[in-house]
Amino acid sequence: MHSDAFDRYHHHDSALHRLDPRIKVVVAIAFILSNALLPDGAWMAFGLAWLFLILANALSDLGLGYTFRRSFIALPFALVAITVLFSVPGKPLSQFHFMMWDFTVTDAGLLRFISIVIRSWLSVQMAILLVAVTRFPDLIHAFEHLRVPAILTTIIAFLYRYLFVLTDEVMRLLRARQSRSAAAAGQRSGGGVLWRARVAGNMSGQLFLRSYERSDRIYNAMLARGYDGQLLTLNPHELHARDWAYALAAFLFILATQFVGWF
C-alpha cells in the first residue's frame, strides 16, 4: 500500500523506458560484466564506461544526477574492499600494526582498491538505472524470455506482489509493539535481551502463520480461476528494429570500452 519506497521505478515516457526489457537487462549485465573484466587502473576505459552511463541517463529522462545520487546509498559497501589495500603484493607505501597482524599498504593494493571502488560504483549505477526505467513485472518477463526457469520467475513475481502486503503487515506489527513499549515513570524498561529476542521471534512466527494461511487462500483463489499447476501470462513484449539498433549501439560502445581498457 504505502510502501511505495520499495518501488524504484520512475514513471516517464523516455526512449529508455520504451526499450524492450530484454534488451535493457542484457545490456545492463553486459556493461557490469565489462566493468569486471577491465584491468586495474584503466582510467580511460573507466571514463568511457562513465560516459556510457551518462548517455544512458540522458536517454532516460530521469535527470543526470539521479543514479549518481542514489548510488551513494550503496557506497558504504566499498569499505568491505579495504582489505585489498594490504593483500596485494607490491611496493610498500606505509605500514602499521594491529592486534597480531602487520599491515602493509602497497601501491598495487591502492591501485586495486581505487579500481574496485570505481568499477563497483559504475555497476551499481547501472543496476539502479535499470530498475528505475523498467517496471519490475517487465523485468520478470524479460528474465522469463531469457530462459530463467519459470518456477523461479513465478516465485519472484509472487514475492514482488506480496512484498507490499507483508511489509505493511510488519510495519503495523512493529508499531503495535512500539506503542506498548512503555515505562512506568522513573522505571528502567525493556526487559532482557533474551526476552526481546523471543518477542521478535514470536512476531516472526505470527507473520509466518499468517503468510502460510494467506498462501492457502491465494491458492483457492487461483483454483477458482482455473489454475491447474501452470501459470500462463500474455507477454506484451515484441522486439522492434529500434530495440535492435539500441542493442547494437550499446554493444559496440562496450566493446570499444574493452578495447581502450586493454590496449
Next chain:
Amino acid sequence: MPITHPIHKMVFPESEGDVLKVRDLHFSYPDGHVALRGISLNLCSGDKVALVGPNGAGKSTLMLHLNGILEGRGEIELRGLRLSRNNLPVIRSMVGLVFQNPDDQLFSPTVFEDVAFGPLHMGLPEADVRARVTSALEAVRMSAFKDRLSHHLSVGEKKRIAIATVLSMNPSVLVLDEPSAGLDPRARRSLINLLRELPITMLVSTHDMRLVQELFPRTVVMDDGQIVADGLTRDILEDEELLTAHGLEKP
C-alpha cells in the same frame, strides 16, 4: 428457538430457470469440525441472493463448494451440469468466486495480468482474452487501470478489480464473500451501485444488513452449518425473533 422453515423452491418474477442447485450438502473439515450439515439451495437465473449468518455459520465453506475447491457429500448442479472431478474446469468457468480480501484474489503484479488469468487458463486465444479483459474492466469502470500495479490501488479499487477478474470468465453465477467489509461509506456506495447494475445471478455473503435490505430481494440465513431461513428479504428482516436467534440485527 422458533425457526422459519426453509423454503426450498422459490420462483421470483424475474427467474428464468435454475442456474444453481445444491442438494443435501454435508462437509467436515479434516480436523473433524462439521461445517455443513445438509444444505439445499436453488438459485434461478437473475436472482440476487444474500447469504447471512453469524461468524462460523459456514457461509465461506459453502461458497468454496460451489466451484469445487472443497468437496463434500451431496450434489451440486450448475446449469444442469453435475459437479464432478472431470468437469471442474468447466464448472470453475461458470462460477465466479470473489474472496473477501482482494489481496488474496489479486496475486499478479499488474491489473491486466490478473484479469487475464482466468480467460488464459480457459485456453482462449489471445484476441479473445484481450477482448474479455477490456469488457470486464469496463463493466467495473476500471478501464484506465489496466497497466497499473495491483499493490498501489486503494481497497475500493482493489475490490472492483477483484470482481473484474471473475467477470472476465463470463460466469453464470457470481459468488461474493463479504464484498463490503472494510470499505468506507463512499466506496461502499459505489460497490452497491456496481452490484445493482451487473446483470448477472449472484450469491453474496455479508454481515452488512443494510446492504441486504437495499440490494437483495431474497435472503438466505445460515447458522451452524444449516440453512435456517430462505425467503423474501422484507419478510426475514421483519422477523425479529429469527434475527436475534441467529446473532443478526435489523438494519
Next chain:
Amino acid sequence: MPITHPIHKMVFPESEGDVLKVRDLHFSYPDGHVALRGISLNLCSGDKVALVGPNGAGKSTLMLHLNGILEGRGEIELRGLRLSRNNLPVIRSMVGLVFQNPDDQLFSPTVFEDVAFGPLHMGLPEADVRARVTSALEAVRMSAFKDRLSHHLSVGEKKRIAIATVLSMNPSVLVLDEPSAGLDPRARRSLINLLRELPITMLVSTHDMRLVQELFPRTVVMDDGQIVADGLTRDILEDEELLTAHGLEKP
C-alpha cells in the same frame, strides 16, 4: 462547501479536566504526502469521542501521533506532560493505542503473554504483572481465555484481547482505530456494550455511523488532514450537508 466551525473547547457535564491536548499538529509522510494540516483537539477526562471521516482523512495518522510513533510539528500534551523524545516511554504507558486489525496487536502465542507484554516491558515485578493481566482480562470479560492461543480465537474475541493488552498498562486515554470493522452483529453489539462500560477516556475512529450515534456524545469530523467539525453528535448527524460533503452518511 459549508463547514461547521470547529468548536475548540467543549466542556461536557462529566468532564473533570484536560487529559489530552493537541495544538496545531502538522505532519507529512516521508514521500511528501501531507497527512495532517494543523490539528487542534482537546479531550477531557471521561470524554468518549468519535473520530469520523472518509478514507485517507488522516485519522490513523493522528492516532499514531498521540503516543509518539509518528512525530509531527506541533504540541501534544498528556495530563500536562508535554510529549517529547525523552518521555516517550511514559507517554506510551498513558495512551493505550488499539489498532484496527487485532492480528497486528496480538503477536505472542498465548493470550496471557500478549496481555503481559506491556507491564513486563514497563519493568514491573512479576506479582504486579499478574495482577494487571488478571484485571485487564476481567475488564473485557475474557478471564477464561488466559491460556488460549491467540491465533485460534474469533475476530470478536481477538478484539477484546487486543483491548485488554492496552488496559493492562493502565492508560489514561484509550485510542481505538476502527474497532468494529469486520465484526458480525453479535460481536459488534458486545463490543459496544464493552466500550460503554469501560470507565475511561476514549477516542475512537470509525466508519460505523450507527456506532457513533449509539455510543459517543461528541464527534469530531476530519477530512483532508483537518478537523472540519467538532461538536455534539446529535448536531453533527443532523447536518446532512456536512456529512455528504465529507463522504459520510446518516445512520
Next chain:
Amino acid sequence: MLYSPIQPMHIPDNFLSITVSLICWAITIITLGVAISRTNKSLGERQVPLMGVMAAFIFAAQMINFPVLGGTSGHLLGGVLAAIALGPWAGMLVMTAVIAVQGLLFQDGGLIVMGANILNMGLLTCAVGYGLYRSVIGSNRTVKLAVIGVAAWLSVMAGALSTALQIWLSGNAQLQVIVPAMLFFHAFIGFGEALITVAAVLFIIRTRPDLLGEGTESAQGGRGWILTGVLLTLIVVLLSPFASTNPDGLNRVATDLGFIQSAQTASGPLAGYTVPFLESVSASKIVAGVIGIIVVLAIVFITGRSMQNKRGLNTQSNNIQATRPPIENRKP
C-alpha cells in the same frame, strides 16, 4: 525504516574476481536445477503460491528487529527457518528469490556475484540448517530447539566462511585476516539468528504443529541431508581455525589450482583470474572470463530447457489435464 535491512554478507559487484563469481554461479545453478526438479515432485501445484508468499515472508520478516547491545539490533536472515518449514529444496528456491530481489530491486548485492550471494546466504544456510534439523526430527522438543539454535548459528558462520574464502580466492584479502574478521563479526549476527529462529519455531510448534510436519515428511534423501549437514558443520568447525592460524596450506592448494598467483613480482595486481597454462596474463584473463561465461550460459540454457519439459508432467494434477504449453511458449 522502509528499506531492506543491509546485510554485511551481500557482496557487491566487482568484489570477487570473474572466475570465482562464475564458479559460484555454476555451483548455484546446478544446485538450483536439482532443487527445482525436487520441489516439483514433492509439493505439486500448490507449491507456487506457497513458495511465493513464503519468499515475501522471509523478506518482510527480515524487518523485524530487536535491540541487542549499544544501539545495534538483531534480525532474521531466514535460511534455516525456510528450510525447516518448507523442506530444504523449496527453502533454497525461496531464499534464492529473496536474494535475487534484494540484488535486483535494492542493489543489495551485485548481479555478477549474485551466484555467490545465493550460494552463501541461500543454499549453504538451508543445507546446514536442514541437515542438522533432519538428524533430530524424532527427538523431543528441547533437543530439537537446541539443535535448531545451533544450526541457525552455524548456518550464518558457514555463509560467512564461504564469503571469506571467496574474497580470498579472488585475491582481495589475506586469509589470516579475512577469515577471523568475518567469523568474529558474524558470530554475533548468528547469535541473533539463532534466538529468533528458535523463538519462531517454538511459536509454530505451539500454534500449528502440523505445519512443521509437512516440510519434514517430504524428507527425500533424508540420510543424505544429515550427512550434508554434518559435513558442512565439520568444515566450518575445522576449516575456520585452520584458515586463520595456518593459511599456508590453503594457499598452496589454491595456487596449485591456479586461483592465486604465488608470484610476488610484477604480475601482482592481476592476481585473480588466470588460466594457468596461458603465458600472457592479460589474454588469459579474457579467455578465463569468456570460458566462464560460456559455461554458465550453457548450464542456464540446459537447466532451463529440462525444467521446462518437466514442469508440465511433474505437477500433481490429479483432476485436470495439464497439456497446455508452459509460459515461455505462449509468446504472441
